[in-house]
Amino acid sequence: MLVAALSRVAAGDRLALREVYDRTSAKLFGIVLRICQEREAAEDVLQEVYVTVWNRAAGYDPERASPVTWLATIARNRAIDWRRARRPDHNVGVEEAETIADEAVLAPERIEAEQEARRLHGCLDEIEGRQASAIRAAFIGGATYAELAERDGVPLGTMKSWIRRGLLKLRECLDRG
Missing domain, CATH: 1.10.10.10 (Winged helix-like DNA-binding domain superfamily/Winged helix DNA-binding domain)
Structure with missing residues (x-):
């Protein structure tokens, strides 16, 4: 199903991108959050992941990797790029911590x-x-x-x-x- 959806994304089908997002965003967000360790940053990185998917879906080859592996690799790489670009002295105090609802x-x-x-x-x-x-x-x-x-x-x-x-x-x- 994801292979077909990615093929439709490559053809410019926005609904197919929504389908890919709905099926994979929780998993990819977990990967990104684990690497970024900041919820807000992870949300931003995840958005970049799906922009990348939109722009590069035509390059996806199901013979080389499963859809989830391809998407997880994009997510991992984007999160690592974010981590590398981040200033090392950027620390947030406890008083600034975001309250997170039970998800x-x-x-x-x-x-x-x-x-x-x-x-x-x-x-x-x-x-x-x-x-x-x-x-x-x-x-x-x-x-x-x-x-x-x-x-x-x-x-x-x-x-x-x-x-x-x-x-x-x-x-x-x-x-x-």
């Missing part, structure tokens, strides 16, 4: 998300240790490839190759299931 996920959605997470982590467990560790740190923890290369003491190109090969194996596993 707890309903039980059926939580169960489905937990099942997807178990499946994802099961597939990650099947991948070679270095690759799985790098994928977890990059896509769950929000680390940049450069940070991971430095952490593991390997060249940046090596880290990118590990992650790329790991993502291919992950996709194969998820497609089987």
